[in-house]
Amino acid sequence: MQALKKYFTIFITSIFIFLFIILISNVYSAKNSGTFYLKDIEGDRSILEDISITGELTDDLHRKLFSIKENEINTRTELYNTPIGRYDNYKFIPGGPLVLGEKEYEVYGENDFDIIYHNIREREKVGLAFVRTEFNQTQNRFSNALEFGLTSIEDKIYFTVPTTADYSGFNGIYELHFVEGGHSFMPTHEKEEASVLTTYPLDQNNMSVLGLESVGEKLALIIKIENDLVIRGFTMNGLELGEAHFDDFFISISQDDSTSYPYDIFVNEDDEIVTLSFQKEYYPIQHQIANIDFSDGPKAINIVNPKIDDGIRDFHNHIEHMLFKNNKLYIILTTREHNNDQSFHYGLPISFFIYVYEPTKLLYKGEIVTDINDDLLMYRNVTSITNRGQLNKNRTLANINIK
Structure with a gap:
């Protein structure tokens, strides 16, 4: 009887160990899964060869780092040992x-x-x-x-x-x-x-x-x-x-x-080129943008007037970066779906776009497609004011850089 109990204990322990291994394997295989790819919408992706874009999709527990170099997107996931509570996603708000x-x-x-x-x-x-x-x-x-x-x-x-x-x-x-x-x-x-x-x-x-x-x-x-x-x-x-x-x-x-x-300023440090962006309209998003060469005293380069009708600007979680390089203006930005009911603003889907302009025309438009909007399902079903205040526990884009 004792031998039977011994073998039964070993059998049950083995099952638990087996299930634990499967669980751990699933966790570590899942950490590199998820949606993350570049979708071409208009123009030729080869126009991105001159630049690199880096950033991360992050929350309190992990982050997925990404880079776009030579037209390709690569990702890598890191798990935090302890939860973090601050993202490098600062944007000055007047x-x-x-x-x-x-x-x-x-x-x-x-x-x-x-x-x-x-x-x-x-x-x-x-x-x-x-x-x-x-x-x-x-x-x-x-x-x-x-x-x-x-x-x-x-x-x-x-x-x-x-x-x-x-x-x-x-x-x-x-x-x-x-x-x-x-x-x-x-x-x-x-x-x-x-x-x-x-x-x-x-x-x-x-x-x-x-x-x-x-x-x-x-x-x-x-x-x-x-x-x-x-x-x-x-x-x-x-x-x-x-x-x-x-x-x-x-x-x-x-x-x-x-x-x-009010304006936003972006500086190409390598070439000392300044991009000054003034927003003309909220929806569709319209900018009046001036590019200035500061390498040998300020000299006017050109004006670009992009019109972006893929959503509205999210003033609290908005990501926007611009780079003027090789006579092209590169813009990366996030938008939220336009909806007349602004009380539901933070439950609306987020999109992450790349635009490339010459002074008078759009050369390329693409979308970095992620599963960031999966987190909004929780927001849409939460009615507690206290819980709605915990938006930083959802994933957010951070540390975005273009050069």
Whole structure:
């Protein structure tokens, strides 16, 4: 009887071991399964030979890394040892902080300005910089969120004020100096005032300053004069490098209040080519895009006006990258299905597209097809407000790069 029990125990244990092995095998075979391929919709895929696209589809527990090189898509899956809670998928949203390096920056003020940072990983680490200006205004409003005036080159932070045509006098480009542990309630005499790299007059031709950007070790001042787009280049020491000019650029751009002109900027670091994108329409998605060569002072290249009718822009989880290379504009972006009922917005399918344009025509359109929308089945069947807030547990696209 004892021998029978012994053999029975061995038999049951063997079955459990066998089932466990099958389970583990299924898990590891499943980790590299799933939908992930490039679908050609229009044009010849060979046009992608000049670029590479990398990124990942990730959630708290794993990520699928992908790359598109020489027209082919390759994937690899990694499992996390412990769950993660942050994805490198940051995109500046006007009204929120601007991330530069490991810090978040916010700007406050009307005539003089406090710039405050928080360290992303160590929130208790803060700093304050102070800018004293030399302009006058008839209305306290700005052309863009104040953070559009911030940029960085290596460990240096620069600032200009996004002024409207209501301002007169002089604006400037400032190098900021931060007091660690500083806060906006400090007496002014304890704040460290910014250095003035250069000043420029505001009393000309209905002029609005839209922002300040960095291109390698150069600064780019983005300006609207009447309906023209002007990009002025400066060295890190404030020496002017010239300007690029696009006539009548803003005539076709409709804005809600006619004074705010937010934009996205993309820089081809290898060739020092800047792509400035202004959104003209929400649906269908329409852009007014200017390409500028910064390799030898700013020079205007061309304007591209893509129209994308494959969905709407998702402002909170939107992925969009652009690269101007070999006289072609490459655009990769995500869209959500258009639906008039916006209360159901986050339950709508996501698509991931690649577009290639010459200045006047579409050369290629493709879709990176994934099973990311399988996660939306859970969202659509969840009614708890608490659970709906846990969207970061669904997979998201992150670390997207094109070069």
